[in-house]
Amino acid sequence: MTTQSPRKIAIVGAGQAGLLLGVALLDQGHQVTMLTNRTAEEVWGGKVLSSQFMFDPKLQIERDWKMNQWEAACPKTEGISFTVPNPDGSGTKAIHWHAKLHAYGQSLDQRVKMPGWMDEFVRRGGKLSIVNVGIPELEELSAAYDLVLLAGGKGEIVNLFGRNEERSPVKQPMRQLALTYVTGMKRHDYMECVNFNLIPGVGEYFVFPALTTAGPYGSGKTQACDIMVFEGVPGGPMDCWADVKTPEQHMAVSLDILKKFLPWEYERAKDCKMTDDNGTLIGRIAPTVRNAVLTLPSGRKIMGLGDAILVNDPITGQGSNNATASAKHYFDSITARGAAAFDEAWMNKTFDDLYNNYAAKVIAWTNSLLFPPPEHIINLLGACQAVPAMASRVANGFNDPRDYAEFWFDPAACEKAINEAAMKAAA
Numbered sequence: 001m002t003t004q005s006p007r008k009i010a011i012v013g014a015g016q017a018g019l020l021l022g023v024a025l026l027d028q029g030h031q032v033t034m035l036t037n038r039t040a041e042e043v044w045g046g047k048v049l050s051s052q053f054m055f056d057p058k059l060q061i062e063r064d065w066k067m068n069q070w071e072a073a074c075p076k077t078e079g080i081s082f083t084v085p086n087p088d089g090s091g092t093k094a095i096h097w098h099a100k101l102h103a104y105g106q107s108l109d110q111r112v113k114m115p116g117w118m119d120e121f122v123r124r125g126g127k128l129s130i131v132n133v134g135i136p137e138l139e140e141l142s143a144a145y146d147l148v149l150l151a152g153g154k155g156e157i158v159n160l161f162g163r164n165e166e167r168s169p170v171k172q173p174m175r176q177l178a179l180t181y182v183t184g185m186k187r188h189d190y191m192e193c194v195n196f197n198l199i200p201g202v203g204e205y206f207v208f209p210a211l212t213t214a215g216p217y218g219s220g221k222t223q224a225c226d227i228m229v230f231e232g233v234p235g236g237p238m239d240c241w242a243d244v245k246t247p248e249q250h251m252a253v254s255l256d257i258l259k260k261f262l263p264w265e266y267e268r269a270k271d272c273k274m275t276d277d278n279g280t281l282i283g284r285i286a287p288t289v290r291n292a293v294l295t296l297p298s299g300r301k302i303m304g305l306g307d308a309i310l311v312n313d314p315i316t317g318q319g320s321n322n323a324t325a326s327a328k329h330y331f332d333s334i335t336a337r338g339a340a341a342f343d344e345a346w347m348n349k350t351f352d353d354l355y356n357n358y359a360a361k362v363i364a365w366t367n368s369l370l371f372p373p374p375e376h377i378i379n380l381l382g383a384c385q386a387v388p389a390m391a392s393r394v395a396n397g398f399n400d401p402r403d404y405a406e407f408w409f410d411p412a413a414c415e416k417a418i419n420e421a422a423m424k425a426a427a
């Protein structure tokens, strides 16, 4: 398809947000240049970057833009399961339920996806350069292009945007994160789920199927795996990765945590093997919303996209989903702009609309899970055991977390939602 007003657009950062938007713009007839600091080979052969679970509405955006190349090969996860262990240390479950998602979600290792998407971007006519972009490069780009988008994820450069304090109420990392990519996980006897375990005061553990690399770059070989995600409360017993130096130690610590706090997960995982020596990650994230516009020394303006200006703790698995929602929103805003200039007012309005209509609610819900759950949330999660319609609503909120604003934060609204769900079931 071609557009009436082809524009010259530069995107820095070949990640979930940048590549997706880049190909969609190419398909509209725009000239798109992508600059990124790692080759496809380096990404494929490097360390895992994320657990990148995506829910159906955002997978649909990838499908609409013909970017779902691995959909058939990637394991399909049909539901959400939620478990709280008994606090008495007996190794039994105090709360457990599982509910079906309206449509399946998937996790495709970004080490597979981004190299493939980089090829696809070039195949559809994009220009790809490997450059570690700094201010001099941004200056050059902003002089030559109608619009420059910086989608550098967690790269140092994104700090140039400056933190928006008002929109960033959580000031420091609230979890010690660790990922372990494994094969050999035993399946349970119900549908494949994102298995979410909440251990009050200790942290969270979630685990789900994914598709990862299975050979060197160029082989294109992939394999099914499971991704274990640990979210330890800082200073607590799950914040225990400081001395881990080798993949073997990482695996051993992963299993130790499960054995101690979540024996049912240990039983499934105890014979697992790491997918590869790069299948681990340890880190911390301070949830941050940054200013959308950066003024360069020349006075020219560039705009942020994805994690560069909107980064959350992965506790709710929304980062890649947000990056995808952002790509779609920017695409619509760029398309609607026609031939008019991408000025500072347009940049701010584009991001503010995304923030106000979508992201603020995702952030509020995600941040709420970083603090000890209030009584009404414990009650809600318990009620989901007895009221499947409520469990279904909570599970499907992951598809579009704006629904949580209707009941999550207010005890009375929460009780009303549970009663309504129970009555619906009884009718």
Ligand SMILES: Cc1cc2nc3c(=O)[nH]c(=O)nc-3n(C[C@H](O)[C@H](O)[C@H](O)COP(=O)(O)OP(=O)(O)OC[C@H]3O[C@@H](n4cnc5c(N)ncnc54)[C@H](O)[C@@H]3O)c2cc1C
Pocket: 012, 013, 014, 015, 016, 017, 018, 035, 036, 037, 038, 049, 050, 051, 052, 053, 054, 131, 132, 133, 134, 151, 152, 153, 154, 155, 156, 157, 177, 178, 179, 281, 283, 305, 306, 307, 308, 314, 316, 317, 318, 319, 320, 321, 322, 323
């Ligand atoms: C432990 C963990 C688990 C996660 N789990 C999930 C999950 O289950 N579900 C979910 O939806 N999200 C998850 N996320 C978040 C998700 O991975 C990110 O939100 C998403 O990848 C952001 O996409 P992006 O395009 O903004 O940035 P990225 O995908 O990070 O891409 C940024 C790109 O910019 C490049 N770059 C950086 N600096 C420069 C520079 N100076 N010059 C040129 N290029 C540069 C990088 O190399 C990279 O290619 C998780 C994150 C972590 C850390």
